[in-house]
Amino acid sequence: MDYIEIFKALSNETRLNILCWLREPEKNFPPQGENLSNPIDLKGGICVSSIQEKAGASQSTISNYLDILQRCGLLLSERHGKWTYYRRNEETIKILSDYIGTKL
Amino acid sequence: MDYIEIFKALSNETRLNILCWLREPEKNFPPQGENLSNPIDLKGGICVSSIQEKAGASQSTISNYLDILQRCGLLLSERHGKWTYYRRNEETIKILSDYIGTKL
DNA sequence: TTGACATATCGAAAAATCGTGATATTATGA
DNA sequence: TCATAATATCACGATTTTTCGATATGTCAA
DSSP states (O other): OOHHHHHHHHSSHHHHHHHHHTTSHHHHSOOOOTTOSSOOOOTTOEEHHHHHHHHTSOHHHHHHHHHHHHHTTSEEEEEETTEEEEEEOHHHHHHHHHHHHHTO | OOHHHHHHHHSSHHHHHHHHHTTSHHHHSOOOOTTOSSOOOOTTOEEHHHHHHHHTSOHHHHHHHHHHHHHTTSEEEEEETTEEEEEEOHHHHHHHHHHHHHTO
């Protein structure tokens, strides 16, 4: 668990927003996976273009942000067809919360 | 409470260490305030030079770090004579912990 | 198999951050 | 009043981060 990398990832308003939006995906984003050939449980995952639309930055910037959030463990991703669905990694967030509450 | 500024402040190993060291000041630093003319309750505050010695960076760097940590509310400072004593601001840390646990 | 779409990666310019030494400020004791 | 010690601020080069447009890669449907 690299806390420095986590804090760097959280030091950006858009990335922080993405993490918060993904707490309630169905509330903050349109329905997902509608063009998927066979139905799959997306576990609340949201595709890059939906996140991009909401965040209002360029496609490459958002793709990069999602990569940063995933590499430090705050997000999980799963590819289905053309789409990559990102969702929160609650495990890491729990560990971070415990760290702040007890070690920091 | 500017969480972005707080996360920026925490995105640096030395600053993170300083915050952790100040959890147990008497364990991590030499006794403080020995040359003070009249005795004052320092509330666990540690002077800049003690922190600098432990961190092993330049005086200006540590002074700057402490300023960053204070401006975002993670540290409190109190000047006594020639010395500025820095200590944790547990209130902010508690608010941050709650934020991570419930809002993030 | 090809065209179009979704995403990832690359390369670059601008901005921010890092860390330092030099210098300024503040406070004290001789 | 002056020398000195502790801290703060300044100026700067080096590095990192930000954000983008262009391009590459992967996937599916016609």
